[in-house]
Amino acid sequence: MAAATRSLYFENSHGRIWEEPAGYVRLEYHAGPRETVQFRALLTHAAQAMSRRRWSGMLVDQRNMAPFSPAEQDWMTSEWLPRAVQEHGYRRGAVLVAHNVFARLAMNQFVMASRGLPHTYRTFEAEAEAVAWLAAPSN
Template sequence: MAAATRTLYFENSHGRIWEEPAGYVRLEYKAGPRETVQFRALLTHAAQAMSRHRWNGMLVDQRNMAPFSTTEQDWMTSKWLPRAVNEHGYRRGAVLVAHNVFARLAMNQFVMASRGLSHTYRTFEDEAEALAWLTGPGA
């Protein structure tokens, strides 16, 4: 029997969304500056991919990502994440941290601002550790 392979769900100039056979969504950010409409489309499609399969977890690969802008952080905190949690079932985010220190700081601010939701983010340097947490007990 052939091993299951991941499927590309969505791609634009800011990133890719994969449906992983182990039962989670993978969001890969591309390097460089972002444009608002494309950024929002990427995250909206990520939430929709989780709903499609009734998955609750996402591996967020920020290693090549530029820092979030204040506008992006505000939208993610006030609009996107509450909707992803409440309407799409998002519960666990394993984040592969950015190489850019300012992108790391922006992600930390986002995590702190979203602590009131029934959602957990954990950050990782190592992808194997991130996947073990995302797909392990409690997933």
């Protein structure tokens, strides 16, 4: 029997979204500056992919990502994440941390701002640890 392979769900100039056979969505950010419409499209499609599969977890690969702008952080905190949690079932985000220290700081600010939601982010340096955390039963 052939091993299951991941399938590409969406791609634009800012990143890719994969459906992983282990039962989670993988969001990979590309390097470089972002444009608002393309950025929002990427994240909107990530939430829709979770709904489509009825998955609650996402591996967010930020290793090559540029820092979030204040406008991006505001939109993610006030609109995207609450909607992803309430309407699409997003509960667990395993984040592969960015190489750029300012991108790491921006992500930390985002996580702090979203603490009131029934959602958990954990950060990881190693992909294997992130995948294992997503695969473990949630507590």
